[in-house]
Amino acid sequence: MKTISQIDEALATWKAPADLGQGAEELLSFAEQVLENWLIAKGKKPTLIKSEGFRLLGLHRQGAKGDPSFNACRETCREAIYNYNLICENPRAENAATNIVKLRRIVQHIALFIGGKMQVTGLGEFCCASKPIRLLEV
């Protein structure tokens, strides 16, 4: 598993391979690894269980469990899966090259958002899970 910094670096220079389906798999794997990092930082063992057919959403569900969720990052994970599906359904389709550029940006957003949470404890929690940063001081 890569660290979030390593994923950030990999995404910054990432170029789509000739097989766009393979590229989509790689990007989805990056997104999963970001959430794995997040879960490990929360003291949890990342699940292998899928939610709505995808481990990425299973991981998000595991991390957000118990929090009243605003779900900004869940929706971003869903957006990633939507583009992943579009690419994998037909990697040779005319718009697959555009979709993989979009997928890279979305995965980068997940890395930034979740990575931000890990730099500052609680960062993002009140946004994605309505959990006040202030509570940490109580």
Add this chain to the structure above:
Amino acid sequence: MTNKNYETVAYYPGCALEGSGQPYNRSTKEVGKALGLKLEEVKNWNCCGAMEVKNIDPEIQTYLSSRVMSIAAHEMGHKAVMAPCNGCYHNLKKAEYDLSHKENSRAVTKRLSEKAGHQTYEAGQIETIHALDWIKDTIGEDGLKARVKNNLKGLKVANYYGCMYTRPRNIFPEKDQGPGSESTSNPHFMDDLLAASGAHNVDFALKTACCGGAHTLSDSDTSTLLVSNILQAAEEAGAEVIATECPTCHSGLEMHQIRAEKKFGTKSNVKIVYFTQLIGLALGLSGRKVGIHENISNSTTLLRSKGFK
């Protein structure tokens, strides 16, 4: 005309539109005038509770938002209150939801309303709408098309809705109701209105992604990187302009665009403009009238090159 009619509504600008979001305030009012829609500002309105109050005590936020709705409904007799700011819109919707579902919210709101000396707001006494609903439902795309005097001439636009306009889904029961309603997973009202005004909407993946607005002070670098990703995604999609419908998102995009270049050397040329400013231009209003000159992001040269004055 569509099936809903918001020709006259209570107008709740909120704090941001009197400060950094002034061009949004100006352009919303001017577009209203040009479309023959009447805005009656909520008398003696207060802060909706924003993020700050909500984080400390969500019940106080519910009360603060309920007071705005109480004045609009009971003292002004309106059936709808229009909030152009995503934060205000979200908070009024959240208060409506809490008052419908939570006994404690009702009790706190009643106690504070009595103490403050105004009628207690009860769920369902007024409808909260966004500026997008206001134009889309009252004028509609056909109505707008018929009023366009200076169409946007294929201006390439990435429509950025931000996160609070559609999330969490449960506080927006009117959305996801099939054809004609707004979608929480793929919002399109702004796309529809700008397409009717002659714009070319690009396929933009991050239309509801987090801009880091709430973290801009606690972690400016993360906010800058999030915004930078949004700006680059818009440029990759071919956008000349990002259209916004929230003053916090708008300011965040503008300011972090500058910071991204200074701090990280990431330059982007895409311009940030309120959707009401673009509609105003399409309706034949001047750039000055809709406050283009008040934006931090300088879109004057681009818009002049497209024939707008």
